Amino acid sequence: MQVLLVSTYELGRQPVHLASPAAALRRRGHQVRCLDLAVQAWDPEAVAWAEVVALSVPMHTAMRLGLAAARIVRRERPELPICLYGLYAAVSSERTLGPLVDRVIAGEYEPELLSWVDALAEGSRRDGAEATVAYGRSRFEVPVRELLPPLERYAHLAIGAEQRPVGGVEASHGCASRCRHCPLPTVYDGRFRAVGADIVLADIAHLVAAGACHITFADPDFLNGAQHSLRVVRAMHRRFPELTFDCTTKVELILRHRGIWPELAASGCLFVVSALECVDDAVLARLDKGHTVADAAEAVALLRAHGIELRPSFLPFTPWTTVEDMVELVDFVAANDLVGNVDPVHYTIRLLLPEGSLLLDHPDLAPHLGPYDPERLSYTWSAADPEVDRLQVELTALVEAGVAAGQAPGDLYLAVRAAVRRAAGLTPFPRGLLPAGSTEGRPRLTEPWFC
Ligand code: SF4
Numbered sequence: 373m374q375v376l377l378v379s380t381y382e383l384g385r386q387p388v389h390l391a392s393p394a395a396a397l398r399r400r401g402h403q404v405r406c407l408d409l410a411v412q413a414w415d416p417e418a419v420a421w422a423e424v425v426a427l428s429v430p431m432h433t434a435m436r437l438g439l440a441a442a443r444i445v446r447r448e449r450p451e452l453p454i455c456l457y458g459l460y461a462a463v464s465s466e467r468t469l470g471p472l473v474d475r476v477i478a479g480e481y482e483p484e485l486l487s488w489v490d491a492l493a494e495g496s497r498r499d500g501a502e503a504t505v506a507y508g509r510s511r512f513e514v515p516v517r518e519l520l521p522p523l524e525r526y527a528h529l530a531i532g533a534e535q536r537p538v539g540g541v542e543a544s545h546g547c548a549s550r551c552r553h554c555p556l557p558t559v560y561d562g563r564f565r566a567v568g569a570d571i572v573l574a575d576i577a578h579l580v581a582a583g584a585c586h587i588t589f590a591d592p593d594f595l596n597g598a599q600h601s602l603r604v605v606r607a608m609h610r611r612f613p614e615l616t617f618d619c620t621t622k623v624e625l626i627l628r629h630r631g632i633w634p635e636l637a638a639s640g641c642l643f644v645v646s647a648l649e650c651v652d653d654a655v656l657a658r659l660d661k662g663h664t665v666a667d668a669a670e671a672v673a674l675l676r677a678h679g680i681e682l683r684p685s686f687l688p689f690t691p692w693t694t695v696e697d698m699v700e701l702v703d704f705v706a707a708n709d710l711v712g713n714v715d716p717v718h719y720t721i722r723l724l725l726p727e728g729s730l731l732l733d734h735p736d737l738a739p740h741l742g743p744y745d746p747e748r749l750s751y752t753w754s755a756a757d758p759e760v761d762r763l764q765v766e767l768t769a770l771v772e773a774g775v776a777a778g779q780a781p782g783d784l785y786l787a788v789r790a791a792v793r794r795a796a797g798l799t800p801f802p803r804g805l806l807p808a809g810s811t812e813g814r815p816r817l818t819e820p821w822f823c
Pocket of ligand 1: 554555558590647
């Protein structure tokens with residue numbers, strides 16, 4: 373079969389969720405083309421060439437864009453079989469399956485995707501659409517990177533005045549945790565799958581050959597299998613001692629595995645992305661995050677003691693957020709010298725409630741919950757205090773304008789802080805009181821989204 377794999381957005385990285393299934397499909401004898409709409413224009417010729425189209429939807433934005441792409445394919449080639457695969461594939465499947473797509477595969481999608489394409493190749497297109505959530509999987513292929521645009525087109529590591537090409541790999545899929553607001557547990561239900569170290573190393577070698585100077589371990593949580601991750605890092609550092617890297621893990625695991633950070637730092641770890649979410653212990657408990665605000669501060673200090681910066685992601689706007697919580701959040705950022713570590717968009721994030729979210733059953737959510745919005749792929753909700761909803765809109769506009777104008781993170785932080793304090797009836801915080809060094813350029817990726 374002539375298979376067109378399409379990605380819309382993979383958080384600024386060269387999409388491994390095209391390169392990996394491409395390898396598996398080619399091994400089965402299929403012809404594959406890849407189209408990454410994050411950096412490439414729509415390609416009518418590729419759609420005309422395809423006998424089947426599969427769209428990768430590993431996160432919320434990718435799903436919204438993927439549905440738009442599926443509509444175009446359906447309109448242009450109504451006879452073409454279309455599949456959605458990846459973490460978000462099953463969201464709203466009662467609306468997408470049939471009218472828009474023929475197959476939906478969430479979770480460990482590769483074996484099911486292969487079977488579906490094989491069946492189509494044998495001419496046995498099944499009547500009726502089908503949705504699957506798959507977990508079991510033991511075989512992984514080395515991703516085929518050469519089918520994708522070069523690394524120069526993707527997010528870079530910004531460090532000082534320099535920008536270096538980045539390669540993104542995954543040493544595991546899924547997550548052992550079950551944080552209530554996260555889409556992972558609705559699909560993986562507290563499970564994860566390790567990708568063989570030999571496969572990850574071979575992928576890294578290809579990326580280095582293609583120019584990568586830094587590796588992002590894009591696993592949902594790099595320390596779900598800490599020993600596996602250590603094996604991968606040791607082997608990578610032995611082979612490519614100049615390579616730096618970053619990874620994502622939760623506060624609970626940063627502290628539980630406190631003994632590994634000296635070795636990870638010595639092996640090139642520059643920063644760790646961690647979802648601090650907010651600075652209200654009651655909200656953290658509702659989200660089942662497994663950490664407190666004090667734990668988060670301890671994790672920042674622990675990593676910093678080993679020369680590793682923590683780059684937080686925040687979920688400041690939930691139904692329970694108060695204006696005073698927002699004041700505490702911006703205070704926490706300054707007090708822990710994180711101004712240069714926070715991509716400003718994280719001051720604006722509002723809780724998403726996709727179908728199946730574990731939060732939907734939480735009794736504390738009931739008073740705030742509205743109807744499902746199929747366009748936004750989320751249940752609607754409103755904050756207990758309408759001023760909080762207004763503040764979220766104000767901060768979103770402020771950050772969007774600041775980023776578009778190229779405003780420095782420190783200045784944008786001060787603007788956010790002033791808006792938050794104004795909403796709370798407080799005076800703006802004078803710049804001179806920011807901790808020294810907090811606005812310096814800390815290592816970061818040029819793409820601000822990482823969750
Ligand atoms: S928020 Fe992070 S740690 Fe929690 S379930 Fe999701 S991926 Fe896992």
